[in-house]
Amino acid sequence: MMxxxxxxxxxxxxxxxxxxxxxxxxxxxxxxxKSYPNTLVIRAGRLEKWPTILHILQGHSNFITxxxxxxxxxxxxxxxxxxxxxxxxxxxxxxxxxxxxxxSHWVTSVAFxxxxxxxxxxxHxxxxxxxxxxxxxxxxxxxxxxSYSVTSVAFxxxxxxxxxxxxxxxxxxxxxxxxxxxxxxxxxxTHSVRSVSFxxxxxxxxxxxxxxxxxxxxxxxxxxxxxxxxxxSHWITSVAFxxxxxxxxxxxHxxxxxxxxxxxxxxxxxxxxxxSYSVSSVSFxxxxxxxxxxxxxxxx
Numbered sequence: 001m002m003x004x005x006x007x008x009x010x011x012x013x014x015x016x017x018x019x020x021x022x023x024x025x026x027x028x029x030x031x032x033x034k035s036y037p038n039t040l041v042i043r044a045g046r047l048e049k050w051p052t053i054l055h056i057l058q059g060h061s062n063f064i065t066x067x068x069x070x071x072x073x074x075x076x077x078x079x080x081x082x083x084x085x086x087x088x089x090x091x092x093x094x095x096x097x098x099x100x101x102x103x104s105h106w107v108t109s110v111a112f113x114x115x116x117x118x119x120x121x122x123x124h125x126x127x128x129x130x131x132x133x134x135x136x137x138x139x140x141x142x143x144x145x146x147s148y149s150v151t152s153v154a155f156x157x158x159x160x161x162x163x164x165x166x167x168x169x170x171x172x173x174x175x176x177x178x179x180x181x182x183x184x185x186x187x188x189x190t191h192s193v194r195s196v197s198f199x200x201x202x203x204x205x206x207x208x209x210x211x212x213x214x215x216x217x218x219x220x221x222x223x224x225x226x227x228x229x230x231x232x233s234h235w236i237t238s239v240a241f242x243x244x245x246x247x248x249x250x251x252x253h254x255x256x257x258x259x260x261x262x263x264x265x266x267x268x269x270x271x272x273x274x275x276s277y278s279v280s281s282v283s284f285x286x287x288x289x290x291x292x293x294x295x296x297x298x299x300x
Contacts (some may be wrong), residue, residue, distance in 0.1 A: 001054050001055070001091065001092070001093075002018075002022070002050070002051075002054065002149065003017055003018040003021075003022075004091075004092050005092075005094075006018075008092075015036055015039055015067040016039060016040060019032060019033065019036055019039055020041065020275060021040075021042065021046070021277070022047075022055075023046070023047040023048055023049050023050050024046050024047070024048055025048045025049055025152050026049075026050070030204075036275075038255075048118075054093070054148075055092075055093030055183040056085075056093075057076070057078070057088050057093050057095075059086055059095050059099070060078065060080040060082050060084070060086060061080075061082040062080055062082040062088055063080060063081040064078050064079070064080050064081075065080060065081065065106065065107060065108050065109070066078070066079040066107070066109045066110045067110070068110050068111050068119075068283045069079045069090065069112075070090075070116040070133065071112060071114055071115070071117040072118050073200050074089070074090055074092060074116070075087055075089065075090055075096065075111060075112075075116070075133065075148060076088040076089065076090050077110045077119050077133075078110065078132050079107030079108065079109060079110040080106075080107055080122055081106045081107070082099075083101065083103050083104065083105060083106060084099035084100060084101050084107065085099065085100040085107055085110055085119065085121050085124075085131065085271065086099050086100070086136075087100070087119075087133065087136065087196060088177070088274055089167070089262070090265050090297075092108070096135050096136075097272060098136070100112055100119075100121075100131050100136050102129055102138050102142070103121065103123040103125050103127070103129060104123075104125045105123055105124035105125035105149075106123060106124040106125075106185050107121050107122070107123050107124075108122050108123060108124060108149065108151055108152070108245055109121065109122040109150065109151065109152045109153045109163075110122075110153070111153050111154050111155055112133070112155070113133075113155050113159045113176070113234040114155060114158065114159045115159055115212045116133060116158060117132070117134065118131065118132065118139065118155075118159075118176070119128055119131040119133050120153045120154075120155060120162050120176075121153065122150030122151065122152060122153040122164055123149070123150055123158045124149040124150075124187065125142075125149075125168075126144070126146045126147065126148060126149060126150060127142035127143060127146075127150065128142065128143040128145070128153055128162065128164050128174065128193045129142050129143070129146050130162075130179065136186060139174055139179075139208055140179050141179070141295075143162075143164075143174050143178065143179050143181070144162065144188065145172055145181050145185070146152040146166040146168050146170070146172065147166075147168040148166055148167040148168035148192075149163070149166060149167045150164050150166050151165050151166060151167060151192065151193060151194050151195070152164065152165040152193070152195045152196045153165075153196070154196050154197055154198050154205075155176065155198070156176075156198050156202050156219065157199075157200055157201070157202040158202055159173065159176060160175070160176055160177065161173055161175065161176055161182065161197060162176050163195065163196045163205050163219075165193030165194065165195060165196040165207055166192070166193055167193070168184035168192075169187065169189045169190065169192060169193060169209075170186060170189070170193065170194055170267060171185050171186040171196055171207050171221060171269065172185050172187065172218065173186070173205075178282070179262040182222070182293070183222050184222070185214055186205075186207075186217050186222050186224070187209070188205065188212050188215055188228070189209040189213070189215060191209050191210035191211035191235075192209065193207050193209050193234065194208050194235060194236055194237050194238070195207065195208040195237065195238045195239045196208075196239070197239050197240055197241055197276065198219065198241070199219070199241045199247045199262070200241055200243055200244070200245050200265040201246040203218070203219055203220075203245070204216055204217065204218065204219055204225065204241075204245070205217040205219050205241075206241060206248050206253035207275060208236030208237065208238060208239040208250055209234040209235070209241065209249070210236070211228075211235065212232050212233065212234060212235065212236065212252075213228035213229060213230050214228065214229040214239055214248065214250050214260065214264065215228050215231075216229070216262070225264045225265075228249075229250075229260050229265050229267075231258055231267050231271070232250065232252040232254050232256070232258060233252075233254040233268065234253035234254035234278075235252060236250050236251070236252050237251050237252060237253060237279060237280050237281070238250065238251040238279070238281045238282045239251075239286070240282050240283050240284055240291075241262065241283070241290045242262075242284045243284060243286060243287070244288055245262060246261070246262055246263065247260065247261065247262055247268065247284075247288075248260040248262050249282045249284060249291050250282065251279030251280065251281060251285075251293055252278070252279055253278040253281040254271075254278075255273070255275045255277060255278060255279060255281055255295070256271035256272060256273050256275070256279065257271065257272040257275065257279055257291060258271045258272070259291070272293070275297050275299065276295075276297040277294065277295055277296040277297035278295060278296045278297075279293050279294070279295050280294050280295060280296055281293065281294040282294075282296075
């Protein structure tokens with residue numbers, strides 16, 4: 001992956017580029033170095049181990065607000081303040097065709113469908129758009145209904161529905177096939193909705209809001225479940241379900257992460273502290289044993 005680009009331009013770069021410039025410690029390279037003694041010799045600055053960063057994907061002309069990896073692991077989608085969505089090859093890091101254009105304002109959120117064939121994007125232009133991941137073309141007209149910026153979009157686990165959160169304080173459900181709104185907006189938050197997430201079992205939706213609360217909703221009927229989850233002292237910026245749907249993690253401008261029992265709506269333990277600034281994103285590991293958090297303090 002490090003040398004894919006030069007090798008794709010000229011296969012002999014395996015020998016003048018990949019071998020001499022590869023890290024010195026991996027056993028495979030130590031073995032092949034001896035077999036090709038007449039290549040370049042790096043006297044100083046050669047890495048000992050492979051670097052953590054494999055690729056830096058460049059192409060957007062403004063802030064990147066959201067990234068998503070396709071469930072099949074082949075592609076990465078990115079949304080940006082430059083009003084476009086870009087698709088990248090996850091293996092090579094190269095851009096796949098031209099940017100997807102259609103939004104008239106910032107793209108705030110992107111999400112792949114479970115079968116990796118579609119991408120949903122939310123925008124400051126108040127709309128949600130659906131895109132064909134293979135061709136990059138827009139699928140039908142924009143989904144309209146929010147009266148203010150769309151902040152977050154999420155596909156249901158079966159791919160039949162899309163949830164969207166907005167600065168208009170509401171959550172909306174959409175039929176992913178027809179693009180039509182399902183029922184009335186889900187209302188209850190008293191401030192902007194910043195994040196929405198489906199439970200992996202598809203039964204619930206969690207929403208985090210600038211009103212400092214998390215709300216749970218029945219994904220079928222759209223009715224609120226129980227009372228708001230309260231505990232944070234500032235905006236909720238991100239919510240995520242554990243893989244078994246039993247727990248919710250929330251990140252907040254109050255610099256903490258809180259875990260919640262999804263069935264009882266009660267906090268699990270004390271807030272997780274360590275960040276020195278707002279927490280911007282939270283995510284569970286696939287086995288549910290760990291939580292990762294990103295912050296405006298520049299750390300994970």
